[in-house]
Amino acid sequence: MRNKFWVWIFVLYLGTGVVHAQSLNEFVVDGLEKNDLAKNLPPLDTLIKMAKANSPRLKFFDADYEFWDGQITLARRAWLRNINLEAGYGYGIFDNLSNQQIAGDPGSQTLFSSEQSRYTVGASIKLPLSSVFNRNREIKNAKAEAKKSQHQKEYAEWELEQLIVKQYNDLLKAHRLFFINASIVESYKLQSIRAEKDFKNGVINLADYTRLQQMLNQAIRAYESQRAEFLIAFKALEGTVGIQIEMY
Incomplete structure (x- = not known):
């Protein structure tokens, strides 16, 4: 019975004619060519550029480099922390020395008070040895971190780049298999229509007709599975690129 079934499948293909077999093959080949996803997607180089522009990881390294580049400048100017400039302002009544006292007369003890403003300015410098000896090392460390x-x-x-290339090719592969599975389903549907007529006319029995229906169902399951793989591959590429991919 099994041999009879496969003979019937072969006869079914012959019954539809060699032209049908050729047209199915041409349909798949032409369909893949006309529906080549690579023609509708942005070029691979463009996808890589978009991925780099939107990558949070690369933005993190940019920010990290900017931070350490700033640390280099801070390390070079660290010595300025050891220089202090102070200024003060006061207004009120102050006791002042007399001219005799200013001239150095020890006998003069007279002070006089006056209302006035006073300004004070001062500077101080301290150079800790650690700042002197560690300055070059701190600069080198900051440069090393920036370079890293x-x-x-x-x-x-x-x-x-490697990930984009892989996901791009995985997407093209998934799309081709998706299209091929769709073609297989359509082929089985045509066979099912013919088999239903032959079953009603008694050409094939119920077991053969059921087996063909099972093959159709398996093809549909494979089609749906491949459809899901295609959508997953497409979303994975979109996620890596960082934006919604527009078809041309």
């Missing part, structure tokens, strides 16, 4: 952040960004960019 820059290299980390370059490596992250390389990783991002």
Whole structure:
């Protein structure tokens, strides 16, 4: 009975004609060419540029580099923390020395008071040895951290490029398989219509007709599974790029 079933499948294909087999193959080939997703997606280089522009990870490294670049400037100017300038202002009644006292006359003890404003300005410098000897080391450390952040960004960019290329090709593969599975389902549907007529006319029995329906159901399940894979691959690429991908 199983051999009879496969013979019937072969006859069914012959019954539809060699032209049908060729047209189905041409349909798949032409359909893949006309529905090539790569023609509707932005170019790969454009996707990579968009991913880099929207990557939170790369933005983190940019901010980290900016921070350490600022630390270099701060380390170079750290010595300014040891210089103090002070200024003061006072207004009121002050006791002042007489001219004799200013001239150095020891016998004069007279003070006189007057209402006036007074300004004071002063400067001081202190140079701790740690600031002197550690300055160059602090500058070098800040430069090393800035350079490390820059290299980390370059490596992250390389990783991002590799991920985009993989997801891009996974999407194209998923789309092609999705289209092929859709074609297989359509082919089985045509066979099912023919088989239903042959079953009613007694050409095939119920077991063969049921088996073909099971094959159709399996093809539909494979189609739905591949459809889900295509959508997942598409959303994964959108997530990495960081924006909604517009089709051309």
